[in-house]
Amino acid sequence: MKHLLSTDGLDPAQAVAVLDTADTLKRTLLGREVRKLPTLRGRTVVTMFYENSTRTRVSFEVAGKWMSADVINVSAGGSSVGKGESLRDTALTLSAAGADLVIVRHPASGAAHRLAGWLEGTGTGVVNAGDGMHEHPTQALLDAATLRERLGTIAGRRIAIVGDVLHSRVARSNVHLLTALGAEVVLVAPPTLLPTGVESWPVAVSHELDAELPALDAVMMLRVQAERMHGGFFPSAREYSIAYGLNERRLSLLPEHAVVLHPGPMLRGMEISAFVADSPRAAITEQVRNGVHVRMAVLYHLLAGEEEAA
Amino acid sequence: MAPRVRGATDPAERELLSAGDVARTIARMAHQIIEKTSIGGDDVPGPDARPVVLLGIPSRGAPLARRLVELIAEFSGVRVPVGALDITLYRDDLRRRPNRPLESTTLPPGGIDDCLVVLVDDVLFSGRTIRAALDALRDAGRPAAVQLAVLVDRGHRELPIRADYVGKNVPTSRTEEVQVCLTELDGRDGVYLRREADQ
Numbered sequence: 001m002k003h004l005l006s007t008d009g010l011d012p013a014q015a016v017a018v019l020d021t022a023d024t025l026k027r028t029l030l031g032r033e034v035r036k037l038p039t040l041r042g043r044t045v046v047t048m049f050y051e052n053s054t055r056t057r058v059s060f061e062v063a064g065k066w067m068s069a070d071v072i073n074v075s076a077g078g079s080s081v082g083k084g085e086s087l088r089d090t091a092l093t094l095s096a097a098g099a100d101l102v103i104v105r106h107p108a109s110g111a112a113h114r115l116a117g118w119l120e121g122t123g124t125g126v127v128n129a130g131d132g133m134h135e136h137p138t139q140a141l142l143d144a145a146t147l148r149e150r151l152g153t154i155a156g157r158r159i160a161i162v163g164d165v166l167h168s169r170v171a172r173s174n175v176h177l178l179t180a181l182g183a184e185v186v187l188v189a190p191p192t193l194l195p196t197g198v199e200s201w202p203v204a205v206s207h208e209l210d211a212e213l214p215a216l217d218a219v220m221m222l223r224v225q226a227e228r229m230h231g232g233f234f235p236s237a238r239e240y241s242i243a244y245g246l247n248e249r250r251l252s253l254l255p256e257h258a259v260v261l262h263p264g265p266m267l268r269g270m271e272i273s274a275f276v277a278d279s280p281r282a283a284i285t286e287q288v289r290n291g292v293h294v295r296m297a298v299l300y301h302l303l304a305g306e307e308e309a310a
Numbered sequence: 311m312a313p314r315v316r317g318a319t320d321p322a323e324r325e326l327l328s329a330g331d332v333a334r335t336i337a338r339m340a341h342q343i344i345e346k347t348s349i350g351g352d353d354v355p356g357p358d359a360r361p362v363v364l365l366g367i368p369s370r371g372a373p374l375a376r377r378l379v380e381l382i383a384e385f386s387g388v389r390v391p392v393g394a395l396d397i398t399l400y401r402d403d404l405r406r407r408p409n410r411p412l413e414s415t416t417l418p419p420g421g422i423d424d425c426l427v428v429l430v431d432d433v434l435f436s437g438r439t440i441r442a443a444l445d446a447l448r449d450a451g452r453p454a455a456v457q458l459a460v461l462v463d464r465g466h467r468e469l470p471i472r473a474d475y476v477g478k479n480v481p482t483s484r485t486e487e488v489q490v491c492l493t494e495l496d497g498r499d500g501v502y503l504r505r506e507a508d509q
Binding site for chain 2: 001017020021024025027028032033034036037038039300301304305
């Protein structure tokens with residue numbers, strides 16, 4: 001594995017190996033005073049974020065630092081990107097400056113793939129930390145890690161992804177990964193927030209949240225992405241919340257063991273009520289915690305092994 | 311990587327220790343550890359007395375450490391804590407080899423601070439595994455002292471490291487390979503010398 005660009009086409013065995021590594025790292029570091037491993041000493045990781053982010057960027061940085069890699073953060077605002085440098089030139093500059101791995105978030109779908117193509121032969125790897133409405137593979141991996149931890153297994157579980165599927169890279173990455181790991185995925189959203197061609201995805205589709213809840217093992221709430229909405233996808237925030245928000249009443253319709261996930265950032269009162277977000281059924285802070293270990297595992301699998309002949 | 315069948319019958323292979331030899335050797339090592347660390351001594355614990363902890367290095371050091379602890383309990387009446395210390399993340403050859411899966415690290419509930427830690431491994435060769443283990447220990451706590459127990463010492467050290475307890479010293483050439491089989495992982499006990507390392 002040299003790049004991690006998408007969960008679409010990711011070998012399930014490889015995904016399980018990453019999850020197992022994350023699990024071992026978590027247990028190894030539990031309760032330790034010094035949470036630092038020398039594994040990636042001398043490797044340089046650059047995060048390149050063209051979009052806002054708190055948890056993804058911080059957890060990649062923490063993950064890199066706990067593995068002793070040198071982590072450098074480049075933000076679009078403070079770099080030559082502001083002077084008009086292209087993504088390609090910025091990437092080649094970072095590679096020439098010694099980056100072993102570039103972690104990129106970009107508003108354009110497919111940006112990470114293009115980057116990996118441009119960096120072919122330079123020895124620099126690419127991790128997609130979210131590209132437009134396409135994919136966010138490490139988020140799906142940390143969701144899978146959290147589900148595995150809470151439910152024991154993923155195969156055979158029924159998991160709903162609820163809300164703004166159309167604009168959600170988290171939803172796409174999770175559909176590919178969770179179905180590859182053997183889960184049944186059902187997308188629950190108003191017709192306007194489902195992508196065209198969803199019929200060809202390996203999922204069930206529903207517009208009625210209440211009808212789905214009793215049969216679920218997990219429900220993943222998506223944020224309504226106001227920044228990507230430039231049209232009337234639903235009449236009002238209040239109406240959306242009534243039809244698709246997860247509240248106390250809906251929580252009681254879920255089976256006892258079912259888990260509530262949210263990739264964050266949450267809009268409390270919109271897609272998820274404060275009561276649900278703070279209930280012990282929600283694994284939202286665990287997702288963030290697992291995010292660090294999963295990203296450590298990804299860095300380990302991308303950077304620790306034998307160097308491939310470039 | 312396909313799992314290699316350890317100790318498969320092969321003309322280029324010689325038995326160094328039989329199953330009975332392995333059992334006797336481990337028992338002798340248990341006695342030596344008791345003697346040298348004064349486990350279960352009748353004397354009033356002096357200021358130098360330190361609780362002993364055995365840590366096995368996966369994969370084969372871990373079951374070896376567990377066996378030693380059983381025997382130490384049998385011979386001395388004292389059950390010392392046992393754990394496992396995976397050193398994969400501390401290796402100095404990570405970039406020279408294909409990615410390897412991690413093994414689990416389990417420290418005893420009391421930790422290892424101010425203890426006498428006895429590291430346990432199957433074969434002592436270059437000493438690089440033990441160097442990595444010492445680094446891993448430093449992150450896991452601050453033991454009062456560290457000792458090393460190995461079933462086989464095959465020489466060819468590349469670092470200034472020696473074992474405190476050695477089951478068997480075996481002169482080898484660098485091209486040979488020493489294989490330790492343990493019932494817990496390989497279905498039977500035995501130590502074998504393979505003529506040419508099949509690499």
